[in-house]
Amino acid sequence: MSSKAIATKGQRFAAYFIDQIIAFMIPSGIITAYVTSLKLPQDQLLKVSIITQAGIFLFAFIVYYPGLTMLMEATIGKKLLGIKVASADGEELSLIQIFLRECVFRLLGTIIFGSIWLFFNDRNRTSWDIMAKSIVVKADE
DSSP: OOOSOBOOHHHHHHHHHHHHIIIIIHHHHHHHHHHHHTTOOHHHHHHHHHHHHHHHHHHIIIIIHHHHHHHHSSOHHHHHHTEEEEETTSSOOOHHHHHIIIIIIHHHHHHTTGGGGGGGSTTOOOHHHHHHTEEEEEOOO
C-alpha cells in the first residue's frame, strides 16, 4: 500500500473536471467551430461531427490520459492540483497498470459512472483505480 497521503475527494473531482475541459470540451469547441464554418450540407455536417467527436474521444483515451500518466504520473488536472497516480501497493506504477487504468478501465468506468465510486470508499478511489490497483496521492513537494 502507498504510504503517501491520499488525494482528497475535492482534489480528485477538481482534477477530473479540469481534464474534461482540456481533453474534451476545448477540442470539441474548436472542431465544432471549424466544421460549422465549412458550410457543409446538413447530412455531411452530421457525419463529419460524429467522426471528429469520435477522434477526440480516442485522443483522450489513447493519448491524453495514458500518455500524460506515463510521462508525469499525472494528467494536467492532477498536476495543477498537486496529485499523482501511484500503484496501490507502493511500487512504481507499471506500464500495464497505466494502460489498463487509462485506456480500458477508465473507458469502462465512464460507461458505468465509475467516478461516482470516489465518494463511497475511504481511499477516494474510482472504479478504474480499483481495477488497476492504483491510487491517487498527493505529489511530492
